[in-house]
Amino acid sequence: MIKRINSEVYHLLHPKMTFFLTSISRKGVPNVMTCAWATPVSDEPPIVVVCVSRDSHTSALIRQTREFVINIPVKRQLEALWICGRTSGRDVDKFKEAGLRYHPGRMVRAPIIEGCIGYIECRVLRCVVAGECNAFFGEVVTAYADTRFFKRGSWVDTAEIPFHLAGRKMVYFRG
Numbered sequence: 001m002i003k004r005i006n007s008e009v010y011h012l013l014h015p016k017m018t019f020f021l022t023s024i025s026r027k028g029v030p031n032v033m034t035c036a037w038a039t040p041v042s043d044e045p046p047i048v049v050v051c052v053s054r055d056s057h058t059s060a061l062i063r064q065t066r067e068f069v070i071n072i073p074v075k076r077q078l079e080a081l082w083i084c085g086r087t088s089g090r091d092v093d094k095f096k097e098a099g100l101r102y103h104p105g106r107m108v109r110a111p112i113i114e115g116c117i118g119y120i121e122c123r124v125l126r127c128v129v130a131g132e133c134n135a136f137f138g139e140v141v142t143a144y145a146d147t148r149f150f151k152r153g154s155w156v157d158t159a160e161i162p163f164h165l166a167g168r169k170m171v172y173f174r175g
């Protein structure tokens with residue numbers, strides 16, 4: 001039976017790869033949030049879009065400094081993903097709360113998170129308001145990955161990358 005879906009239509013498009021989205025304030029204070037709504041939109045030049053709630057602290061920071069980093073996590077960082085997806089950097093230092101260590105990015109000031117297996121550093125080209133979200137189009141300024149898990153242009157099955165299904169449910173890439 002095919003049934004009409006009335007709410008949370010976006011769940012039809014999940015599971016979605018889920019990552020740590022990092023940003024930084026003008027004064028140099030970093031933040032991290034969990035994000036699943038992202039996609040490449042151009043390969044030449046490389047451009048990605050991240051969709052971020054307009055109420056979030058992350059949106060405010062990306063609008064301030066016009067940069068962000070997509071940090072691709074692994075299964076053992078699951079608890080940190082939930083923490084960074086439930087609390088706001090306005091209220092708490094989520095790096096401390098989630099036990100995440102970070103360094104400055106290679107080409108942007110927004111931080112990269114230790115223990116992730118891929119990083120995409122971006123500068124914002126434009127921001128489009130889309131409902132409750134800001135869709136930030138980011139030009140990729142550099143991207144790098146752990147070669148134990150990314151070989152010959154794709155993730156290998158041992159990477160165990162989290163994908164958000166719905167609610168508290170995650171599934172993992174197994175190749």
Ligand SMILES: Cc1cc2nc3c(=O)[nH]c(=O)nc-3n(C[C@H](O)[C@H](O)[C@H](O)COP(=O)(O)O)c2cc1C
Pocket residue numbers: 018031032033034035036037038051052053055056057058059081082084085086087088089090133164
């Ligand atoms: C699995 C998961 C995926 C999420 N994906 C998104 C997303 O794509 N966009 C978004 O705006 N919020 C998303 N969130 C919610 C934010 O992470 C959450 O609102 C966070 O508290 C914002 O933090 P901030 O105020 O420090 O920016 C997600 C949360 C979880 C748990």
